Amino acid sequence: MxxxxxxxxxxxxxxxxxxxxxxxxxxxxxAPKVRQSGHYVDQKLKYTYPEQRQMTIFEILDPDVIGKVEKYDVRYEGIRLTPPEERLLNGIYKLLRDKSETKDIKSPTFYKGNYDGGQITEWGGEAHKRALISLKPTEMYMAYLGRDDYSGKEIMEVNKTLEGLAGKRFLMIYDRVRSVQVNKGKTETRTDRIEKYAPLIELVKYTRDLTDEELKRLDKGDERIRQAKGEIILALNPILTDQIQTKYVEYPEDINxxxxxxxxxxxxxxxxxxxxxxxxxxxxxxxxxxxxxxxxxxxxxxxxxxxxxxxxxxxxxxxxxxxxxxxxxxxxxxxxxxxxxxxxxxxxxxxxxxxxx
DNA sequence: GGACACTCCACCCATGCGAG
DNA sequence: CTCGCATGGGTGGAGTGTCC
Known part of the structure; x- marks a missing residue:
């Protein structure tokens, strides 16, 4: 061959x-380091080698997920990002670190952001609260660009990437191994298979304390009011923080x-x-x-x-x-x-x- | 000072094509 | 099948200006 x-x-x-x-x-x-979750990195590194291609995505999937997947054109399993999206994720992880508890690994808020408002959802058999980050637009731009001066075009570029990524779904399949307490203080290993077809980030733009005048202009489509007044709230897909306490890789914070x-x-x-x-x-x-x-x-x-x-x-x-x-x-x-x-x-x-x- | 808008320029990468 | 070449779209970046 x-x-x-x-x-x-x-x-x-x-x-x-x-x-x-x-x-x-x-x-x-x-250089100070930023954690990225091991599950996220694993998904980025998934690939398909010709011999293993016989099995289609639909054969290995949970029937519950298949319905969602079939509506879209799914060609890949795992996370496949463009260079700007990679850059954005690096920035988001840096922001997550800056805006989270990072000292105490046992804390429930460890790498969980600075915004409390997420509801608890089920994730691979466990109750999970998504990490939410609240931030000013300028912080997003700086994290992406790695410098504090930027042009209007760069702002547009960052926002475009952000919105694009929020609208992109990825098929993620992974196992979470955890140890559970059984009788008499003995621990056993349990494995949860997690299959999701979802975006990596969800974007919420907030508008607060607007005057009537500003509200009128916002209704008329003046996006600048929203940007200037508002904060960005990002909700992270659980895979970005799942088991980050123990399973993670580190990047220097200025990786971009x-x-x-x-x-x-x-x-x-x-x-x-x-x-x-x-x-x-x-x-x-x-x-x-x-x-x-x-x-x-x-x-x-x-x-x-x-x-x-x-x-x-x-x-x-x-x-x-x-x-x-x-x-x-x-x-x-x-x-x-x-x-x-x-x-x-x-x-x-x-x-x-x-x-x- | 922050958040853009708009313009201009450089050039990288993806893509298509023709050739061997 | 594989190459090199050319082209065009798109991104990154700098600069300048406006508005709040």
């Missing part, structure tokens, strides 16, 4: 540094800035593949795997390059991977990388990861 072609990844040709130079980034080990610096200063160069690979590295590190391997034929699927695969754009796949690797090296996530021959003769990437990240 695997024929030796010129564009196959080869050990000699693997040279990720050619695209952009290594910039100097602030020491990452000193770092990512841009890491590709040479232009945010447009930040690809989806870079976001995914950085998430993959961060997860390996949080699992304390600092020497990590992945087969070369698998990596394109992990990085969600399946469109390129379908179109047989091998060269493009290879450069996308090399750039993503280089970006993660520049970020300080990857210390070293090599392409080696595996036991079965297959090629595999071997990453040495930064345990101080």
């Amino acid at each position: 695997a024929r030796a072609k010129k564009t196959e990844p080869s050990i000699e040709a693997f040279n990720p540094s050619s695209y952009f130079p290594a910039p100097t980034l602030p020491d990452v080990s000193k 800035r770092r990512m841009i610096i890491a590709v040479g200063g232009d945010a447009k160069r930040v690809t989806q593949a870079m976001h995914i690979l950085s998430a993959w590295c961060a997860r390996e590190i949080s699992n304390k795997r600092y020497k990590s391997e992945i087969n070369a034929d698998k990596l394109p699927y992990v990085l969600k390059l399946d469109k390129y695969i379908q179109e047989s754009r091998r060269k493009l796949i290879q450069t996308t991977i090399e750039n993503a690797v280089q970006a993660c090296k520049n970020l300080g996530l990857i210390l070293d990388v090599s392409l080696e021959a595996g036991k079965a003769g297959q090629l595999k990437y071997v990453f040495t990861l930064n345990k101080d990240y």
